Amino acid sequence: MLLWAYAVWFSRRFPTALASHGKSSDYRWRRSAEEEMEEESDGEGAMVPFMDFTNHRSGTQIVWSADDTHVTFTAGETGVAAGEEVFNNYGDKSNEDLLLIHGFALLDNIYDTYGLWLSVQVSEEPPARRPAKKRRAAVKTQRIGPFLLRRADDRWDQFPAELWLALSSATGTATEEATHLTVEPEHLRSLASLLQQRLEDFTSTQGRDRHFAAGGKAEGGEVDPRIRYIARYRDGQRQVLEDCSKALEEMLSQLPAETGAPEVPEAPDVPEAERAGPT
Incomplete structure (x- = not known):
């Protein structure tokens, strides 16, 4: 159970900066898929129920943001058409990273x-x-x-x-x-x-x-x-x-x-x- 709990946390955690706990009322944080969000993932990380169900797709435009009361995921300019899957972007990861952290690998991954x-x-x-x-x-x-x-x-x-x-x-x-x-x-x-x-x-x-x-x-x-x-x-x-x-x-x-x-x-x-x- 400890191994399972660790794997869930390690594969599903978001940047610690998404958590507003202990932050001031004017706290604001924002990162886009084009930026290096990995730097924010050091430390404990933040668990975001429901949003951790979103699958990864390379090139997906998405913005993660947070303030003292909300966590927000915003799709890029093209948006998401009705009936289409809502994708997240885990970053420009190699298949080794995707496989060992998230449990899947991509076909013809240019970031390998x-x-x-x-x-x-x-x-x-x-x-x-x-x-x-x-x-x-x-x-x-x-x-x-x-x-x-x-x-x-x-x-x-x-x-x-x-x-x-x-x-x-x-x-x-x-x-x-x-x-x-x-x-x-x-x-x-x-x-x-x-x-x-x-x-x-x-x-x-x-x-x-x-x-x-x-x-x-x-x-x-x-x-x-x-x-x-x-x-x-x-x-x-x-x-x-x-x-x-x-x-x-x-x-x-x-x-x-x-x-x-x-x-x-x-x-x-x-x-x-x-x-x-x-x-």
Whole structure:
């Protein structure tokens, strides 16, 4: 019962700001679907009976607002026609978030992400400062991530800036003053090879995943919705990896014959030890 209660709260809570408890009489709060409402969801959250029955649809225009006496959900300019379902907008969530938090997944979700973890070699001090017999023992493997890879779309970068910093060489241009980072070609090729390996796990079941994800039936009749949602999740992971693999292939094809290191956009600060190639 405790697990059930936690799941209900976690999947149905709204931003804490919707609750007027303890607020002054002039309290006002308003957020639209186009804004980042997730920031308001930290903490306890607010339960809003009836409105938590509304299903999610990407792109739905809706405004959430509250004052000291009311909670209001307002449809966008197009409104809702008579007889149509009233949708909410849970935000631009990936299928992983939707599946683990709300229990469903969308077909061809453009907001899908793939969480990539890297195993990199790190050391506690520069090799030159260590005795020769201890240099090899001082090198350790560390797992870093996840780096969220995304579908190809003009609205965002497919590869997070933190990934480029992790892959940049220690002798590159990864400084606070730098506008670009230098990623060695072999690191880029290693990343491309790693994504291809991960992709194989999903291409082997692509036909089956796509069949169930699109609403296909099993030989025995209807498919359990949970199977359909898992298929949509797997199909989305495949699409992200395919898009990112194509992008890496294009980057590698544009390298000069003498394999100069490609430059990528500047990334935020990451510990120096994390700059290494993937294994």
